[in-house]
Amino acid sequence: MKVLITGGAGFLGQRLLFALLERPSLSGRHETAEPIDEIILLDQVAPPTACADPRVRFVEGDITDGDCIASVLDESTTSVFHLAAVVSGAAEADFDLGMRINLDATRLVLERCRVLGHVPHLVMTSSVASFSSSQSGNVITEDTAPTPMSSYGTQKVIAELLVNDYSRKGFIDGRTLRVPTVSIRPGKPNAAASSFASGIIREPLAGLEAVCPVPADTPMWLMSPRLAIDNLIHGHELAKEVVGFPRTITLPGLSVTAGEMVEALRSVAGEDVANRVRWTPNEMIKRIVLSWPGTIATPRALKLGFQADTDFKSMIRDYRDGLAAPAAPRT
């Protein structure tokens, strides 16, 4: 079977690649287990480290170009992990860019799957940004109406609806996972409004100062990179009859305030490290992040077997230990 990962050079795309390479099989056509013959990574920039596994091919390309999509998504493509996206801060700053990548490119991917006619699996990532924390007196559940107060959230909910309808029509076998804020990401800050949720741990551990742009009592809905990948693959493997409708699944998460995150850092790495966090409010980031729910009730996702982290200190330790590990499995 052949797998396409859009945004394959990104953080989640790379982690997903290595997790898939370690698996003996994935559910293919008719949901029977099949070995993976090829994984294509589509992205606009090359991955940080080249992968020597002969099953892996990187394609540098523009996901808003239908010909590019057709070249990597064809009759032999069994599964698509559609991770390519413009993140929240960037989509807010550049409305047209967000619409083009998060909405138009998603439509191109879905239409390509549809014309192929063999009903590929498609797993898409969405986000906690689908919700607005001002809803329902703050008790957000899987049945709460998404009323996003950001263009990113708007575009993601639209894409969720399309994945659902394309699945209902039998054009694809799709599932969208609303992933909590992934923490702790390695590397550099990005344009996501939630970037600090990794930065306030990552930078102090590296001996650098970090800025926390939201108040200490801001609750964050978090998931470790490891569980994000486990859940993406679990979402792929579930039989469609088990998933049912809607095909959008709000993942469980761990609710931690920004202050508790820094206290956990203090407990794991010491006073000096934790003191490298500066509390400097940023109004634009605050407005976006405070519009997200800090906790969500997810009984459906838990029943479907999706998992959440249980404590933030372990997430810090896993991150610290992971830094010593090789970036990619040896091939």
Next chain:
Amino acid sequence: MKVLITGGAGFLGQRLLFALLERPSLSGRHETAEPIDEIILLDQVAPPTACADPRVRFVEGDITDGDCIASVLDESTTSVFHLAAVVSGAAEADFDLGMRINLDATRLVLERCRVLGHVPHLVMTSSVASFSSSQSGNVITEDTAPTPMSSYGTQKVIAELLVNDYSRKGFIDGRTLRVPTVSIRPGKPNAAASSFASGIIREPLAGLEAVCPVPADTPMWLMSPRLAIDNLIHGHELAKEVVGFPRTITLPGLSVTAGEMVEALRSVAGEDVANRVRWTPNEMIKRIVLSWPGTIATPRALKLGFQADTDFKSMIRDYRDGLAAPAAPRT
């Protein structure tokens, strides 16, 4: 001020036109009352009766054509009533047509408003089809997640989200009203799955047989044409600070089963008339209609001053009496 009505030759478009012509003013720029100087009706077919009022101009055109939209929506357009849509049955039968009209054309209208830069008012109609009756153990509220089980519903929810985000960004001052099934419509059956909700009253009153394609205990969420128009104009007139977010408002309605509708007809028009209804299930229509909620709790809309009908017998009498009235006000 200048008003554009897309789908202006349609049933609601025509009723809205005549209601607007009778008003001394409408809230214009800066929400101050202004007289209406011009009303443009955009549609693909001419209205059934030409309007002699010099303020009215009909433009036959294709709403999927950006140039056509630009020709009717310009610097002087204060308000847009965006009613053009492919109805539920047609959008289910022709997926591409629904996407083109309900989604792509809506985007063209929104983008045109955006580039003009003067933040026009925009009132769009959406539908009870945004919901799915299988949600939340059938207790649907304004805060229930829309999980449409039709392409029409999907496209409408997407359009709602766009109107909301374009309003939040300050590109337009938009409001979307989720209108219950409008009953009783005059004229002929249409491709809406809900077409029978007018037909089972209209045809028997006209001496014709009518088919009810859903079981007698199917609850319908209804609104009279008169209140639909009143609510559209009310939605236009509300100050944006009063509407707040989300800009999507689920209108109140009257919950009546198909069986109760026919019993009301029996009570108003007699045994012979009511006996002209044949109960012949249609699986495709049943599937779509049963996916809609039969009742919705709408405290927000009621607080905002939107109104619902109180009994179906009055709706039948109003329809019967309206048949004797002229189709358009004399000008």
